[in-house]
Amino acid sequence: MEINKIFSHKYILASKSQRRINLLNQIGLNFSSVDSNVIENESDGISPLEMVRYNAEQKGRAVAKRYKEEIIISADTIVVLDNKILNKPADEKQAFEYLKILSNNVHIVYTGFNLINSSNGNEIFDFEKTEVYFRHLSDDEINFYIKNYNPLDKAGAYGIQDDFGCLFINRINGDYYNVVGLPLTKLFLTLNNLISEK
Numbered sequence: 001m002e003i004n005k006i007f008s009h010k011y012i013l014a015s016k017s018q019r020r021i022n023l024l025n026q027i028g029l030n031f032s033s034v035d036s037n038v039i040e041n042e043s044d045g046i047s048p049l050e051m052v053r054y055n056a057e058q059k060g061r062a063v064a065k066r067y068k069e070e071i072i073i074s075a076d077t078i079v080v081l082d083n084k085i086l087n088k089p090a091d092e093k094q095a096f097e098y099l100k101i102l103s104n105n106v107h108i109v110y111t112g113f114n115l116i117n118s119s120n121g122n123e124i125f126d127f128e129k130t131e132v133y134f135r136h137l138s139d140d141e142i143n144f145y146i147k148n149y150n151p152l153d154k155a156g157a158y159g160i161q162d163d164f165g166c167l168f169i170n171r172i173n174g175d176y177y178n179v180v181g182l183p184l185t186k187l188f189l190t191l192n193n194l195i196s197e198k
Contacts, residue, residue, distance in 0.1 A: 005195050006188070014063040014074035019161065019181045024073070027184055036062045036074065042087045051085060052076040052112030053125055060114040060123075071194065072116040077181050079156030081107040086156045092146050095157040099145065102156060102168075103137035109156075109179045113187055115194045122197045126190050128183035130174030132160075137168055 011031035013024055021033050036059035041051060052075075060074030079086040081101060089095040112127040145164050151157035158165035160172075160179045177184045 001192050002195050003192075006191055009195065010070045012063055012067055012070045012072045014059045014072055017181060019159070020075065023177060023180060023182045023184060027188065031073070034063055034066075036060075038062050040076065040087075042085070044085075048078055048080045048085055048108070048110045049112070049127060052078055052110050052127055053114075056112040056114040057123075057125060060116050064116045064118050067118040069119050071191070072118060073113065073187070074116075075111055075113040075182055077109065077111040077155050077178075079107055079109055081105060088155055089152055089157045091152070095146050095151040096142055098157040099137060099142045099151070099168075100139075102134050102158070103142075104134060106131055106133050107156065108132070111178045111181060111183055113182065113190075115190060117194055117197075120197075122194055124190055124194050126186060128175050128178040128186050130172055130176070130178045132172050132179060133170045134168050135170045141168075 007028065011029050013020060013031050013033045014036040016033055016035050024031050038059045040055045055076035056074050060072045063074065064072045086098050089098055109130045109132055110127060112125065114123065114125045116123045145151065149163045158168060160166055160169060172179060175183045
């Protein structure tokens with residue numbers, strides 16, 4: 001593993017997501033965070049994997065045009081229940097509907113991430129998926145969450161980290177950090193592959 005090369009590189013996170021910023025800080029990468037200004041594709045009729053791939057690639061490529069030496073990291077996370085994609089809710093009514101159908105059910109969280117080495121144009125896409133098991137949620141709990149936290153900026157209307165949403169979850173099967181917004185182990189291994197490419 002080219003671990004010294006990994007940590008000597010300068011990275012650009014194509015996102016202003018505080019959750020993703022915290023995750024990259026956690027593993028000690030030297031990075032700056034910029035907004036890609038890309039409008040995410042939330043169209044019906046495409047598969048979850050196609051959606052996260054398209055969005056992650058578009059964000060990364062938009063940002064990569066501005067840099068010559070950095071590695072660009074971009075990502076997209078979605079929640080999928082019974083093949084239906086639950087994006088960020090449009091309003092509190094939709095947030096309630098999302099949490100109501102997630103209650104006492106199992107859903108899948110997909111995160112697609114794209115890496116671009118702006119110095120040579122090399123690019124790698126990969127993804128992770130995690131099963132999340134919700135316990136039964138009462139209407140009171142859902143309304144409390146919507147009133148006191150911010151479900152509108154989260155896919156599926158909840159967060160597993162840093163707020164009350166963590167109490168909705170009985171267990172997960174897969175990568176916890178994937179549910180937060182970046183599968184850190186797979187990201188780190190893929191960064192090594194990108195840096196090793198000539």
